[in-house]
Amino acid sequence: MKELLVTIAQGLVEDPSAVSVDVDEPKEDGTVVYHLHVAEDDMGRVIGKQGRIAKAIRTVMRAAATRNNGKVSVEID
Template structure:
């Protein structure tokens, strides 16, 4: 799942070396939280107008997690 998130974001940002993903331990309900860190200059590109790109990233991650019987949440820091 981490590779999927990185692959999606790589094409959006200019500074690919600043992409970092940290993963929290699963919560009580089994939800895994992925924290996406990008360069401050690329933050707008990842979030998009009115958060549309961020919503799309979260939707794709949730759809991919279903394949592995997981619940995921993506936070963009």
């Protein structure tokens, strides 16, 4: 899952080397939180107009987690 998020983010940004992902321990309900970190200049590219790209990233991650019977949440820092 972490590799999927990194791959998606690196395809969107101008500085792929600045992309990193931190993973939190699962919560009580089993949700795993992924924290996506990108360069300050690339933040707009990852979020998109009115958050459309961020919403699409979250949708893809949720779909991948559903295939593995899991729950995920993506936060962009």
